[in-house]
Amino acid sequence: MLPAFDVHSAGEVGVNPFGDRARYALAILFAINLLNFYDRQIPGALVEPIRKQWALTDSQIGWLATAFTLLYAVVGLRFGRLADRWKRPRLLSMGVAAWSLLTAASGLAWGYGSLFAARLGVGVGEATCAPAANSLLGDLYPAKRRAHALSLFMLGLPIGNFLGSFVSGRVAAAYSWRMAFYVACLPGLLLAVLAMRLPDPPRGASESSPLAGRAHPGFPHWWSVLKIPTIRWIVITGALSNFNMYAIPTFLPAYLSRYHSLNLKQATTLAAITFGLAGIPGLLLGGWAADRIAAVRSNGRLLLCSASLFFAAIFIFLAVNVPQGRLLLLGTFMGIGCLLSYPYYSCVYSTIHDIVPPSLRGTAMAVYFFAMYLLGGSFGPVLTGKLSDYFARLAMAEAGASRLDEHFRAVGLHSAMYVIPLCSVLLAAVLLAASRTVSRDIGELQIWMSAPDTPPRPGQLRESEVP
Numbered sequence: 001m002l003p004a005f006d007v008h009s010a011g012e013v014g015v016n017p018f019g020d021r022a023r024y025a026l027a028i029l030f031a032i033n034l035l036n037f038y039d040r041q042i043p044g045a046l047v048e049p050i051r052k053q054w055a056l057t058d059s060q061i062g063w064l065a066t067a068f069t070l071l072y073a074v075v076g077l078r079f080g081r082l083a084d085r086w087k088r089p090r091l092l093s094m095g096v097a098a099w100s101l102l103t104a105a106s107g108l109a110w111g112y113g114s115l116f117a118a119r120l121g122v123g124v125g126e127a128t129c130a131p132a133a134n135s136l137l138g139d140l141y142p143a144k145r146r147a148h149a150l151s152l153f154m155l156g157l158p159i160g161n162f163l164g165s166f167v168s169g170r171v172a173a174a175y176s177w178r179m180a181f182y183v184a185c186l187p188g189l190l191l192a193v194l195a196m197r198l199p200d201p202p203r204g205a206s207e208s209s210p211l212a213g214r215a216h217p218g219f220p221h222w223w224s225v226l227k228i229p230t231i232r233w234i235v236i237t238g239a240l241s242n243f244n245m246y247a248i249p250t251f252l253p254a255y256l257s258r259y260h261s262l263n264l265k266q267a268t269t270l271a272a273i274t275f276g277l278a279g280i281p282g283l284l285l286g287g288w289a290a291d292r293i294a295a296v297r298s299n300g301r302l303l304l305c306s307a308s309l310f311f312a313a314i315f316i317f318l319a320v321n322v323p324q325g326r327l328l329l330l331g332t333f334m335g336i337g338c339l340l341s342y343p344y345y346s347c348v349y350s351t352i353h354d355i356v357p358p359s360l361r362g363t364a365m366a367v368y369f370f371a372m373y374l375l376g377g378s379f380g381p382v383l384t385g386k387l388s389d390y391f392a393r394l395a396m397a398e399a400g401a402s403r404l405d406e407h408f409r410a411v412g413l414h415s416a417m418y419v420i421p422l423c424s425v426l427l428a429a430v431l432l433a434a435s436r437t438v439s440r441d442i443g444e445l446q447i448w449m450s451a452p453d454t455p456p457r458p459g460q461l462r463e464s465e466v467p
Contacts, residue, residue, distance in 0.1 A: 021199045022140040026149060028194050029133045032096055033156030034163070035191060036129050039103045039122060039184050041164025044249040045268045046177040048257050053177075054112050058392075058413065062250065062385025064116060069246065072123035073374035079128050079366060088132040089198040095132075096195055099125025100188025107181030131366045138353045138361045139201045150353075151287025151346040158279025158342060161249060162272045169253070169268025225364045230355055230441045233434035234348055235371040240427040241344050242376030243383075244420050248275055248338070250381040251388070255417060258410035260324055270331055278335040279342040286343025290350060298442050299435040305347035306431035312340035313424035320417045341424070348431075355441040357448070387416035 043050070047061055056064075082091055102121035109115035133153065141149040168180040225231055252275060256267035286308070293300030315337035322330040356364040392412025396404050 022149075025136060025140055025198050026152060028191070028198060029136065030153050030156050032092065032129060032191050032195060033133065033153055034160040035096070035100070035156075035184070035188055036126055037157050037160030038164040038167075039099060039126070039188075041161050041249050042103070042106075042168045042180055042184065043119070044251070045165045045168035045253055045271075046172055046180060047250070047254045048264060048267075049172060049177045050115075051254075056112065058251075058254075058385035058388040058409070059382065060112065060385075061254075062381035062383070064112070064119065064381075066246075066379075066382050069123060069373040071120050072127045073370045073372075075124050075127045079131050082131075088136050088200050089195055091128050092132045092198070093192045093195040095125045095128025096188050097125075097192035100185050100192065103188070104182050104185035107178040127369075130369050131363075134349065134353075134365045135361045136198065136200070138358060140199070148287045148291055150349045151283045151290075154283050154342075154345040154349070155280060157345065158276050158283060160276075161279065162276025165249065165253065165268045165272035165276060169265055169272075173263075173265050225356060225360060225367050228355055228441050229437040230351070230434050231364065231368070233430055233437065234352065235368055236430050237344075237348060237427055237434065238368050238372030239374075239376035239379075240423055240430060241341075241348075242372045243380035243423050244341065244427075245380070246376070247380035247384040247420055247423075251384055251413060251417070252334075255413050258406060259414045260327060260330070262327075270327065274331050274334040275338050278339040282339040282342030283346055286346035287350075290343070290347045294350075294354075298439040301347040301351050302431050302435035302438055305344055306428045306435065308340045308343045309424050309431060310428040312337045313421040313428065315340065316424060317418070317421035320414070320421065337421075337424075344427075351434075351438060355438065355445055357445065384416050384419060387419060388413040391415035 043064060050056065050064075051058075051061055079091065079095075099122045102118055102125060106115055106118040106122070109118055134150075137149050137153060167183070171180040171183060226235070249271070252271040253264075253267045256262045256270055257264065260267075262270065286304075289304055290301045293304050297303070315333050319330050319333035319337055322333065352364055352368065353361060388409070389412060391414075392404060392408045395411040396402075396408045399408070401408070
């Protein structure tokens, strides 16, 4: 039974009405999110041994990384609706157990097709995490503390990325690439049990308005969240962001191995540090800055995010442009670029909570993740892999060679990596466009949550009616 509390005073002063229960939930959700991203990094860390064992192309590697994201995007819509209607702890528990067992099954694969099928199954399980966890945090933490809570939750991303690459590379080097999939199973089953004990507060429990948890008449179906102008921009940003966030971990270890001549342990360690550990200060500073700038400007979070991604593009470009063997310089530039990419999560996720009714936050996250993974995460590895194969064949033809050896594969992947900073520049531009509509959308939601009567649908208030 949840404790009684005053939602109005909680929303006004930013006091967390759930206290220790909210902190416990945040700790468990962080661990689940960490494992979520840990499992996603395992194939990227093992690209080279898997590619060589089954004689795969980079395009096939890209499709392997894409496999679970395609199904993730589709089934995530259904799980988003369940997160708004069903018991969220139970949904999370079932999802964690399913993806952990299927990650272990990936180690039993006897060929490319069976590994592809196992990764599809992992995607189904992981699709429960984002809608249910974000919906829970939105109800456990008031708006003034939400970006900070979400940044702590999203620390699972860089730490999971780091451990997924670091641990998997060492396990594969010491035993085999199959063992790297097995070790992730038991922690997942333990977290599945702990998830069942999470609190499940009423929808809108941490909002200042007593009307916050009611259904919005302007949102009859899941697709109606796209009527909010800022959501449409955010959906595009999600696709661009996830393009990079899947292309980088999929090919960075392979790039370091081929182009900079590192062995498996060295490549996965450097990739884990630059893409994983660098994200920790990025998320923490991003969450801290996002809450403070939002108190000054309603569109401050998105402006901050746009500037951060623009500078991230510059540093990632410099990293890819570093000559062979200059590892310290490469690690510094790539680490700063990745650090500046991570505030995206703190800024954008908290903005979604600011503009979507509490009763539909799970659905909104599912719609966002649908585009994020279908249009971004699924295309990032595949397009990068295809570009790598194309430039490799081009380098082979220019050299007059008849065999596509490792030298040409290294040249091809190096050329393909330039697509990442280009995508970051586009992302910064779209975030800037989103900052032009977010103030009005925040105002409309605040009017609706405080009004006793049903207001017009989102996007239909006149300019003069928005504070």
